Each structure stands twice: as C-alpha cells, then as structure tokens.
Amino acid sequence: MKLKGKVAIITGAGRGIGRGIALRLAQDGADVVVNDINSETVNKVVKEIEALGRKAIAIVADVSNGTAVYAMVEQAVAEFGKLDIMVANAGIAQVKQAIEITEEDWDRIFSVNAKGIFLCDQAAAKQMIKQKSGKIINCASIAGHSGFSLLSSYSATKFAVVGFTQALAKELGPFGINVNAYCPGIVGTDMWDLIDEKMGIYLDLPKGETLKKYTELITLGRVETPEDVACLVSYLASDDANYMTGQSINICGGIIMS
Numbered sequence: 001m002k003l004k005g006k007v008a009i010i011t012g013a014g015r016g017i018g019r020g021i022a023l024r025l026a027q028d029g030a031d032v033v034v035n036d037i038n039s040e041t042v043n044k045v046v047k048e049i050e051a052l053g054r055k056a057i058a059i060v061a062d063v064s065n066g067t068a069v070y071a072m073v074e075q076a077v078a079e080f081g082k083l084d085i086m087v088a089n090a091g092i093a094q095v096k097q098a099i100e101i102t103e104e105d106w107d108r109i110f111s112v113n114a115k116g117i118f119l120c121d122q123a124a125a126k127q128m129i130k131q132k133s134g135k136i137i138n139c140a141s142i143a144g145h146s147g148f149s150l151l152s153s154y155s156a157t158k159f160a161v162v163g164f165t166q167a168l169a170k171e172l173g174p175f176g177i178n179v180n181a182y183c184p185g186i187v188g189t190d191m192w193d194l195i196d197e198k199m200g201i202y203l204d205l206p207k208g209e210t211l212k213k214y215t216e217l218i219t220l221g222r223v224e225t226p227e228d229v230a231c232l233v234s235y236l237a238s239d240d241a242n243y244m245t246g247q248s249i250n251i252c253g254g255i256i257m258s
C-alpha cells in the first residue's frame, strides 16, 4: 500500500475521472477528501471508499470559489491533521466554434478549469509549505498540448494549467513539494458523452459517431477509462515520483506523442 497514511483531496470526484482517482488512491492506502459540487454523488463515493476500509469525508464546494476552497483545505486538515496530496481534477467542457464563444462562456470555463486549479493549488501549497512536503497534481489534457477544433476555450484553459504547473513546480521545489499534471486523451465519461452530442451537431454526425471518429485516432485502439488515468495519478502521488516535478504527462493511448 504505497499511499498508506497519506491524506488526499480529489476535486470533482463525484463521478468520472475524479471518482476513479479517489477509489484508486484509497485502494493504495490513502484517506480521502471527496470534493464535488454535487452532494449526492460525493456521498456515494465516500461510501465506496469506506467499503474499502479507508476513511473518507465529503466536502461540497465549488473550486472556482476561493472562500470555499480555503475552507475545504482547512476542514481536511482539521479532520486528518495534514494534507499530503492535492489532486485538482474538477473541470468542465465547452463545445463551440471560437467565433461563437461569448465573454460569459470564456469567463465561466476559465473560472473552473484555470482559476479552480490556481485556488486549489495555492490553498494546498500554503499547508504543504508548513509540512515541507506534498504532491500537487493538476488535471490538464492532451488539449493542453495541442489545440482541438471546437474546444478552443477548453484547450486554452488546459494550456494555462500546463504553464501554471511548471511555474508552481519551480516555486515549490525548494519546499519539497512536487507539482505535476496528467493529460488524459478520450476518456469514456459524462464529459465525453456531452462532447460527442454537441460536436455531432457541428459535424452532422448521429450520437456516438463523433466518439467513434476520435477513437480511430487512438493508437491503442480503445477509449480510455478513469482507471487508466488513476494509474498515473497514483504514481505521481507516491514516493516513487519524488524526483519528478513540473511535468505534464500524456496518458492518452498514444493519440499524441511527445
């Protein structure tokens, strides 16, 4: 159990990739703070983690709200005494042609995907600096390494995550804190159901066909699962990754290679 005795916060963990990461870190021995804006789903995930014999608490908070994020970290430390791992996973998608995106659209997606990462990382870093150790793990995407058509605002937020991850790694290295990001490809979650449906309208494709078209780009020939992503996050959260920092790692079945 490589994360035995560790305490982790995972944001956006009520479903999808975040849930997969929460369950995997618990299987590896960590106690887990399960965050989401959806109270029903977080409570279900807490029960799943307790069934694995680990401690878990639910914290319903919007990662784009600084007061709520700081209160979440404070509550985690009050409950468990420390914070070893912050997985800033929560994110939203937006499928539109760039010429159609409104200022409100742009501000909304940046407030969750970029500002949310900044707030979670900053609140965690302040606690981890006191401890002189910690692992901050941000969710980017392959869309943060290569722009995706009809996902321009989304891609821009993920490029922002990659840049912030590098800069923060440089600032926090002297405190024994590692900062890295994971970059999934096409993961079969509710987010991709939405992308499939909305892109299908632009591409004039029936439901399921956009996902099929994108699946043809995957070298390993199948859609990614949350568990595939969780394997990388489990590594980044562990002592095995003590010499890795500032990296944004593609875990995408070979859609893009670099």
Ligand SMILES: NC(=O)C1=CN([C@@H]2O[C@H](COP(=O)(O)OP(=O)(O)OC[C@H]3O[C@@H](n4cnc5c(N)ncnc54)[C@H](O)[C@@H]3O)[C@@H](O)[C@H]2O)C=CC1
Binding pocket: 011, 012, 013, 014, 015, 016, 017, 018, 035, 036, 037, 038, 041, 061, 062, 063, 064, 089, 090, 091, 092, 093, 112, 116, 139, 140, 141, 142, 183, 184, 185, 186, 187, 188, 189, 190, 191, 192
């Ligand atoms: N599904 C995919 O193919 C890929 C997803 N990603 C990224 O992975 C992360 C998770 O994505 P999925 O699990 O697929 O999405 P999802 O939509 O299935 O799940 C996202 C979860 O985050 C929660 N959430 C949304 N806004 C929030 C907020 N403001 N505060 C707290 N929680 C919030 C939602 O309630 C939901 O439970 C996102 O950052 C996404 O951009 C990256 C690459 C590929």
Ligand SMILES: CC(=O)C(C)=O
Binding pocket: 093, 141, 142, 143, 148, 184, 185, 186, 187, 191, 195
């Ligand atoms: C949702 C997402 O990040 C991709 C690349 O599909």
